[in-house]
Amino acid sequence: MKSHFEVSEKLFELYHRVHKLINESMTEEGVSLARSKFLFFLSKLGPCRSTDIADALSFAPRTVTEAIDGLERDKLVERKPDPADRRAKIVSITQTGRQVLEAAETPRKQVLEEIFSALDDQQLDQLQSIVNSLVRKADDIRLRREDEKKH
Template identity: 60%
Template structure:
């Protein structure tokens, strides 16, 4: 019988290993996993303010501002005045940012394909189901924790 703590440690270990592997393969193409999240968001939803990005991705405003600063320096995003709020800026992905994102997504997909080739379709389906159950339980625990604190 496998202890719950052992399973949790194995899950954390897998997460960190996959994160490192995917990040490394993407960074070799010029865009880290973290930077790709910002570019993907801007590519999918279009121009928006830093506060919108922070809220959508669950990052602190400072983290978003620092990331956008770096992406702007590299020519992957551009800041323009917000016509509705002169204190704010609208962030947009540039053509260079789109090219970099597309280039980084290919090794990401290749790495994920290689990783999941260890499982057959039935095993992937079962893993997906089990991870969903754990995610649902984690959400329930989190909601209960928040309602008790309120």
Template identity: 80%
Template sequence: MKKTFEVSDRLFELYHRVHRLVNESMTEEGVSLARSKFLFFLSKLGPCRSTDIACALNFAPRTVTEAIDGLERDRLVMRKPDPEDRRAKIVSITETGRVVLEAAEHPRKQLLEEIFSALDDEELDALFDIVGKLVDRTDEIRKRKDEAEEAAQIAIAR
């Protein structure tokens, strides 16, 4: 059991170090890793409501609103009225946002290539498979927890 915790601690350590390095390199190009997630989402899926962004990225609606406010101030996104719901706004990436996102992607990719170059192709394939298994297991656990929570809510409602 001790080895499990040692490995998980190393994974968290790796994640935080990579996250910090990637964030620094992207910020030097004009957009943080966090802000780039919003821009990337909008560039791939196109204009959408902030509630759609919150749901897709698993962020609180207030967090998304604050992020969009900042991105809009920097002219990286723009809001327009939703033609189907006058209370809502449609958010889309601007041309400036696309340019900034593209500029920040290059150092991110370069840095990740440099980090993962420590592994040969066989090790990289093995790591990919191992991480995939762990992702699948966390999805199974999440599904069980969600089902148990839903069952508990139904029991309470009765």
């Protein structure tokens, strides 16, 4: 019987392989997976400060600033003064950014469809149930640790 560690190592291996395949496919369409995270966030949330992006994506502020610099240089996002705070800038996705994000979404979905086609419907249902259980357990552990830090 496999240990928890062995199974978790296989899950990490799968994650990294899928991540690499998706990143390669999306990059061919003009935006890496990392850059698409920023664009996706801005397309869903709307214009916001870079600090909001850093908080939401759990990135260091400097990382976000550097990413936004590159996205702005490529005309995928734009910065405008924040009317509520003249020291801050509001970042928003441009029409070009939306188009690039949309174009990159197709190969991402194709890669995932191809990978998960290895499973039949019953296996997919089982996998979803298993993943949901693991997500709940991870959330429980995170909440417990946050609670322990408070006390």
